[in-house]
Amino acid sequence: MSADGKVTKEEAQSSLGVAEKMQWAGFKRGMYPRWYGALVAVWSGVLVAALTSGSGLWLLLLAAGLIGHFVWYRKRGAMVNEIGSKRDLVMVLLLAVVGTGVAASGFVGLAYGLQWAPYAAGIALAGYIYGIMEVSYHDVWRRMREESN
Amino acid sequence: MKTSLDPVIHAPKRLEICAMLMPLIDAEFQVLRDELGVSDSVLSKHISRLEDAGYVKLRKSAVNGRQRTWARMTASGRKAFSSHVTALQQLIANANGTS
Numbered sequence: 535m536s537a538d539g540k541v542t543k544e545e546a547q548s549s550l551g552v553a554e555k556m557q558w559a560g561f562k563r564g565m566y567p568r569w570y571g572a573l574v575a576v577w578s579g580v581l582v583a584a585l586t587s588g589s590g591l592w593l594l595l596l597a598a599g600l601i602g603h604f605v606w607y608r609k610r611g612a613m614v615n616e617i618g619s620k621r622d623l624v625m626v627l628l629l630a631v632v633g634t635g636v637a638a639s640g641f642v643g644l645a646y647g648l649q650w651a652p653y654a655a656g657i658a659l660a661g662y663i664y665g666i667m668e669v670s671y672h673d674v675w676r677r678m679r680e681e682s683n
Numbered sequence: 684m685k686t687s688l689d690p691v692i693h694a695p696k697r698l699e700i701c702a703m704l705m706p707l708i709d710a711e712f713q714v715l716r717d718e719l720g721v722s723d724s725v726l727s728k729h730i731s732r733l734e735d736a737g738y739v740k741l742r743k744s745a746v747n748g749r750q751r752t753w754a755r756m757t758a759s760g761r762k763a764f765s766s767h768v769t770a771l772q773q774l775i776a777n778a779n780g781t782s
Binding site: 541542543546547549550552553554555556557559560561563564608611612613614615678 | 688693695698699700701702703704705706707708709710711713714718746751768771772774775778779
């Protein structure tokens with residue numbers, strides 16, 4: 535900005551270019567890789583299977599997963615904001631409802647003598663979470679591309 | 684709609700900081716410093732200015748006895764950045780219209 539507060543067209547274009555470049559830099563730093571989505575899905579499935587089958591391992595799995603995520607997050611030094619709209623918020627709420635439902639079905643199935651129910655619940659949840667993570671991954675990339683156009 | 688340029692954000696390094704923080708929940712001081720290619724003191728100065736304006740919030744945490752600082756954009760910072768970008772786009776559009 536010049537002393538009289540005027541900004542030329544060239545300055546404005548240059549500023550926009552820099553802003554876009556830096557937004558991409560931040561995004562690339564903070565965006566999780568696709569394998570991370572798969573890992574979260576597998577972890578969630580195993581956790582639910584352990585929890586509903588009555589294995590005491592679930593607490594250990596929960597702690598290991600949370601600590602692992604925390605360490606990974608700190609190591610990366612940045613995290614993309616995935617919740618960019620009301621639709622994303624609905625997705626998160628839906629995930630919580632489906633997750634609780636699937637876990638409950640594992641408990642109920644076991645109560646009815648279906649020994650495989652906890653494992654089926656774990657596989658179902660892992661598949662569902664993997665799907666959500668994939669959708670979210672592509673959604674965030676699409677949002678970034680739209681914003682930079 | 685007429686929007687005006689924000690002098691706090693318009694400074695090149697502060698514009699870069701804001702732009703980088705926009706898609707993120709937060710970012711560590713070192714990450715910002717490396718991406719911007721500036722010294723700790725320069726980054727501190729600019730972040731303080733943004734913090735004073737209420738655009739950025741800092742959070743400190745200790746890891747293995749080392750203090751680490753994380754910065755995130757506030758809601759007003761996000762709004763100000765978006766308005767600033769809109770103002771830049773309007774300025775270019777107006778310049779194209781008059782030339």
